[in-house]
Amino acid sequence: MTENLELKDHDRVDLFYISKYTEFDFIEIESYYKHLKWLLKALGTSYNRDFVANYLFAQLFV
Numbered sequence: 915m916t917e918n919l920e921l922k923d924h925d926r927v928d929l930f931y932i933s934k935y936t937e938f939d940f941i942e943i944e945s946y947y948k949h950l951k952w953l954l955k956a957l958g959t960s961y962n963r964d965f966v967a968n969y970l971f972a973q974l975f976v
Contacts, residue, residue: 932970
C-alpha cells in the first residue's frame with residue numbers, strides 16, 4: 915500500500931460509531947477501513963464514503 919490512506923475527520927466519525935455498536939475497537943476498524951479503501955482503489959472502483967462505512971458496519975455487526 916504505497917498510497918496515503920490517512921483518515922479524514924468524517925471518516926473518523928464513521929469509524930467511531932461503528933466501534934461503538936460492534937465488538938471491535940477503533941484501531942481494528944481503522945485497519946479494515948484502510949484495507950477496504952485500498953482494495954477498491956486497486957480494483958479501479960470508485961468508492962463512496964457511505965458505502966464503505968455501511969459495508970464495514972454490516973460486516974462487523976453480525
